[in-house]
Amino acid sequence: MSKTTNNNGSNNKNNDSSDSDSPLHYLMWFRRDLRIHDNTALAALCERANEDNASVSAIFFLTPEQWQQHDTSLVQVDHIARTLPILAKDLKSQLNITLTVQLCPSFSDCIESLTSLCKDNDISCVMANHEYEGNEIGRDEQLCEQLAKDDIEFVRWHDQCILPPLSITTNDGDSMYKVFTPFYKKWRHTLDVSTIQMHDAPAVDCDDKIELKSSKNSAHTADDIKALSEEMLGDYQKTLQKEDSLQHIDIKAQLTAARDAYPAGESAACQRLDEFVADDINDYDVSRDVPHLHATSQLSAYLTIGTISPRLCYLQASKVQEKLHGNDGDNEDIDRWISELAWRDFYRHVLVDKPNLIRHKAYKEDTDTKVSWSYDDDDFQAWCTGKTGVPLVDAAMRCLNATGFMHNRLRMVTAMFLTKDLLIDWRLGERYFRQQLIDGDFASNNGGWQWSASTGTDSAPYFRIMNPFSQGSTHDKKAIFIKTWLPELKDIPASTLHSEDKMRKALAKGGDFANADYPAPMVEHKSARKLAIAEFKKE
Ligand SMILES: Cc1cc2nc3c(=O)[nH]c(=O)nc-3n(C[C@H](O)[C@H](O)[C@H](O)COP(=O)(O)OP(=O)(O)OC[C@H]3O[C@@H](n4cnc5c(N)ncnc54)[C@H](O)[C@@H]3O)c2cc1C
Known part of the structure; x- marks a missing residue:
């Protein structure tokens, strides 16, 4: 197990049970590790608690302001909200641990709350699993300093x-x-x-439980956790609904689809x-x-x-x-x-x-000065709403908007189309994906976008640009996926849908499908490709 701690984990006066007769209390801070099995920090804490005859409580902070700042999608926040009551039940029944869920809008609120929780409840050791993004690292470092002042241990484990x-x-x-x-x-x-280590937590022996004294914005039973999470989710939804850029999303339908596809x-x-x-x-x-x-x-x-x-x-x-x-x-x-x-x-x-990635920098820094990215809002909206006139791209974007998920091949195709055919800054697409995806994750999303935009480490060479029509013919030969998401194209043969020339002719005045409610391709792939390559070749 590899860990980071704000002290060396030994000789801590608070953790020497022989020093005092009062029982010890430890705290597990859940973040993006909402499970019981093979949870490195949880296992380490429970083992130590049993050695020290300490009790263990657990906390999770609902951080809507922070999530919004990070463009966390509603479907992902909903997934977290649906997971928490289940985690609470599992923790209680399997490990003898009570989970408290508390509303703490921002990370600075979390630092404050956690520090006072520890002081008010005599908690001498907090454990958590590492998070690797910038704000998360900053939050943990600040908390480390805060807790160290009171001689409270804060131990983090590599688990992700x-x-x-x-x-x-x-x-x-x-x-x-x-x-x-x-x-x-x-x-x-x-x-x-080497044998891979799995870490399963033992049930906590000590029954001397504490009910965490915390604010009124907190819940301790599965039912109360459900109610608090749902209330937070409703507010989060209202906040997102105010954003102009998301007006084309049917949020209720997206939530229903994500709930069906991903039971918590x-x-x-x-x-x-x-x-x-x-x-x-x-x-x-x-x-x-x-x-x-x-x-x-x-x-x-x-x-x-x-x-x-x-x-x-x-x-x-x-x-x-x-x-x-x-x-x-x-x-x-x-x-x-x-x-x-x-x-x-x-x-x-x-x-x-390369922590600079978190500051919206390209891995290949020269691309930030060399490539003149476009910020054309009409083009960007056509891409977001699935109205580019390129069937595979549009079907993929409409699937994302309707379900909160997109297949990996289609993520590459749509990302390349945005960054190469439309030459739009990859950061806009990266953000849009985060706002929609149920699996939105900084490292994988940033990696995928920078791969597609040819700005990342080991990314697609800038001259190898996917043709979105040929991609359709290779990966959706019979256009089953396209027709699922673009029913207005159901009568058009797959061979036409997979050819830019044929599509233009079919949709043009007098063409076989001139009446279809679908736009002609918004760019000519061949010339867009040349322009993109020229941008990357610039000295
Ligand atoms: C532009 C772009 C953006 C992406 N954004 C995200 C994101 O926000 N979150 C995310 O989890 N994945 C992202 N991916 C990676 C990948 O598309 C998804 O992980 C995958 O589609 C999830 O489906 P799955 O679970 O069925 O994957 P499977 O094919 O079953 O793969 C198993 C697991 O491996 C991991 N994985 C698979 N492919 C990749 C990959 N290319 N990069 C990193 N991990 C991978 C995922 O955790 C996945 O669940 C992105 C890819 C691209 C090209």
Whole structure:
């Protein structure tokens, strides 16, 4: 286990149970790790509590102001809100821990609340899992200082990745990999030669529980947590509804779709993993690029808020690989899926190595001065609303707006279209995705956008620009996905939908589908491609 602490974890007067007869109280601070199994901080805290005969309480802060500042989507906030009562029940029944959920709009409120919670309740040790984004790091550092003043320990554990950020370094020293393939080889090798640690928390023995004294904006039972979370969600929804840029989203329909697709809680996430590993992983390499098949795991929403551990995902996939293909057995499907989990780790490693990314900087800094990005609002709105006249792009954007999810291949296609065909600044697309995605996650989203815009580390070469029409013909041959999301195109043959020239002719005055309620392609791909390449070639 690798951890960071505001002291060395030893000789702390508060944690020496022999010093005093009064029982010790410890606190688990849940953030993006809303699960019980293989939660590194939770396991460490419960083990220590049992050694010290201490009680354990848990806290989660609802931070709507901060979420809004980070463009967290309503569907993701809803997913968190739906998960909390389930977590509260599981903690109580399985680990003898009470979860308190408290409304603390911003991170500075969290620092204040947590400090007074610790003082008021005689809490001597707080544990949490690391978060790697800028504001989160700043919050934790400030809190560390605050708590240290009162000799309260604050210990953080690496938990979000399969292998902790900065742990995979180049062979010649300690620099970080900038390219995925060598990173992946080292990552795989490290996992092959060492046993991966899973951390399951023991139930807490000490019954001397404290009910956290906190403000009226807090809840301690599953029912009260549900009510408080729903109230916060309603306010969050109202705030977002005021934003002009989101007027085209049917928020209620999006919420309903996301709730149907993503039942909340750790058991639901584990069930999804089991089903994927049993039914779909063996076809992954072939089917993962066909959007209408839904052949990927759809675990990202759970991984993002931490209702499932990435190590469990890796272990389950490895077990199937071993069972079906033996110890040395390579299997392209399973290898491919594991490599996607490694991409998730890779982008977190990149973020920790280059914290500037959080300040909206391009990884390849020269692209920030060289490329004259467009900020044309009409073009951007056409992309957001799925009205570009490019069927695969529009179908993907309408799917995102309606469900809060978009298939990986389509994320690449739509991101490339925005940044290369429309030459719009990738940061606008990155933000829009965060505002809609249920799995919105800074590192993976930023990584995906900078890959597509050719501004990132190991990104797509600037001259290799996807043609969104050919992408349709390769990955949605019969246009099943396109027609699902663009019913106005249902009568147009797939071969027409996959050809820019044919579409222009079909939709033009006198064309076969001139009456279709659908615009002609807003740019000519061939000339847009030339312009984009010229921008990147500039000295
Ligand atoms: C422009 C763009 C933006 C993206 N934004 C996000 C985001 O905000 N949050 C997010 O989780 N993923 C993001 N991705 C990565 C990827 O699209 C999603 O993780 C994937 O579509 C989720 O579906 P799944 O769970 O079925 O994935 P599977 O194919 O089943 O993959 C398993 C897991 O591996 C991880 N993973 C897969 N592909 C990638 C990838 N390219 N980069 C990083 N991790 C990956 C995810 O955690 C995923 O759940 C983005 C990709 C692009 C190109």
